[in-house]
């Protein structure tokens with residue numbers, strides 16, 4: 186049997202290559218290539234091991250005719266086109282915990298560097314200036330640290346900050362009150378955090394909800410003299426607004442490990458007093474790099490040699506016999522979970538998954554995991570079908586499974602219900618021709634819709650002329666409608682509209698749709 190071939194295309198600890206060889210793979214380490222060089226080479230490989238430098242675009246995937254798995258030695262997979270990989274049947278794996286401690290330590294290091302202006306004091310001392318009177322710092326003891334994002338890394342930062350006798354407040358809509366108590370931190374709303382924090386540190390993925398979470402407007406709401414640290418993702422802070430706030434003194438100091446555009450070889454922030462930065466070094470310790478290199482090589486080799494799946498972001502863990510039957514259910518379950526996740530906010534204490542009719546005869550565990558992965562992925566890009574049930578448990582989400590063998594209106598049905606502050610909300614879907622997922626009920630309203638690509642969700646009062654107005658609005662914005670699905674409680678009552686569109690709906694179009702008479706709620710959805 187020919188051995189699987191793996192390409193390591195980013196700088197990685199040598200243990201990765203060693204593990205691949207020990208586990209029966211041939212491995213090449215070729216780093217720093219251009220996209221064109223990678224496109225020319227990738228067709229020869231079954232596995233691609235990367236960090237954040239290699240951008241795995243659709244063009245690279247199109248050329249990757251033999252590729253079966255991409256392994257990210259690290260956490261963020263925003264450099265991989267996951268929908269394109271999934272469409273091609275390429276499994277994408279990451280190592281969600283291997284560099285968390287190291288990154289949390291980097292955030293704490295940057296906090297101290299800011300508090301005592303260590304980089305500038307070092308530079309001036311070594312330049313022979315002995316500037317003893319120019320660097321008055323601040324203590325961190327007794328100060329308030331505002332965490333935006335309290336997941337794996339945020340929680341570790343919190344524990345270290347508490348050890349430093351700081352008070353920690355956290356904004357994370359998906360943090361359960363119980364988990365906050367367990368961490369010894371106070372869960373707060375974003376405005377409260379901005380008003381109270383002496384230091385703010387960011388630890389969320391970059392999503393539509395977190396992009397520019399520190400915007401000009403939000404920076405203006407901060408305590409004057411706040412110090413800001415970002416070791417998560419560039420794009421969470423509006424860099425132009427940060428520059429202006431550093432210049433005005435609204436922000437006393439900022440430390441960035443990550444930038445909107447990387448590599449960041451130039452930036453208006455460079456040279457600004459009280460601004461310090463590192464070149465995306467959050468994960469760069471010997472310990473973290475050994476962890477992620479060993480883990481990624483073990484996971485990828487296991488998949489290539491034995492078919493085992495661990496920490497995959499786009500695939501459930503399944504046995505070879507169950508897989509074909511369960512596959513369409515997994516897709517349906519993930520879509521329903523994602524829909525509920527996108528349409529509900531706040532902490533969710535309970536998610537119930539109900540399998541009815543033919544679905545009740547199947548192994549419900551992978552279906553439940555797929556629902557949870559879809560639901561939680563809205564909050565974090567490190568969630569997959571393997572770790573979703575554990576993350577749900579850690580977040581204090583009770584997961585209920587119910588089976589009803591007798592079929593109702595549909596021969597097979599999956600229903601996902603979540604308990605929210607506003608009560609129980611549920612969506613349901615079936616499989617057409619035993620293979621094609623369809624949403625058939627949305628918060629008590631009967632619909633019939635495919636959940637795919639970019640969509641727009643509108644709740645409105647059922648009234649003549651409404652659909653025409655929405656169609657005109659999208660048409661004038663140059664947005665092409667693919668499918669149009671309607672449902673209503675009763676004539677003249679509450680109605681829902683689910684549109685699939687050929688391109689993402691920009692925020693200004695969403696805002697304009699909210700102003701259409703009769704509209705109660707509008708959201709852009711993505712599947």
Ligand SMILES: NC(=O)c1ccc[n+]([C@@H]2O[C@H](COP(=O)([O-])OP(=O)(O)OC[C@H]3O[C@@H](n4cnc5c(N)ncnc54)[C@H](O)[C@@H]3O)[C@@H](O)[C@H]2O)c1
Pocket residue numbers: 260261262281284285288333334335336337338339356357358359360388389390391392394395416417418442443465466467468469563564565566567568
């Ligand atoms: N600088 C580096 O080298 C480096 C290293 C590792 C990870 N990272 C990045 O750090 C980030 C955090 O990683 P992690 O492992 O802690 O991820 P995680 O998934 O464990 O935690 C992310 C947290 O963000 C929260 N969140 C999601 N949406 C939010 C929102 N709108 N507002 C507030 N909170 C929200 C989630 O509920 C979750 O608790 C990721 O972006 C990751 O890519 C950077």
Ligand SMILES: O=C(O)[C@H](O)COP(=O)(O)O
Pocket residue numbers: 236237238258259260261262284465466467468469
């Ligand atoms: O998401 C991650 O794991 C970090 O951003 C680390 O990225 P790196 O592997 O390129 O250092």
